[in-house]
Amino acid sequence: xxxxxxxxxxxxxxxxxxxxxxxxxxxxxxxxxxxxxxxxxxxxxxxxxxxxxxxxxxxxxxxxxxxx
Numbered sequence: 211x212x213x214x215x216x217x218x219x220x221x222x223x224x225x226x227x228x229x230x231x232x233x234x235x236x237x238x239x240x241x242x243x244x245x246x247x248x249x250x251x252x253x254x255x256x257x258x259x260x261x262x263x264x265x266x267x268x269x270x271x272x273x274x275x276x277x278x
Contacts, residue, residue: 211260216267228264231257 216224235257241248248254 211263213263216263224264231261
C-alpha cells in the first residue's frame with residue numbers, strides 16, 4: 211500500500227485497514243511460531259511496513275487523513 215493510497219482513504223477506512231493488517235500479521239506470526247511454512251516470507255515485512263505507514267500518517271495528521 212502506497213502513501214498516496216492512504217491519503218485518499220477516510221478515517222474509517224484507514225482504521226479498518228489497520229485492523230485487517232494487524233490480524234494478518236498475527237496470523238503470519240502464529241504460522242511462523244508453530245513451525246509451518248509461510249506462503250511468502252516477505253509478506254511479514256510488507257505487512258509491518260504497511261502498519262508503520264498507517265500509524266505514521268495518523269500521528270502526523272492527528273488521526274485525520276489529508277484531503278487534497
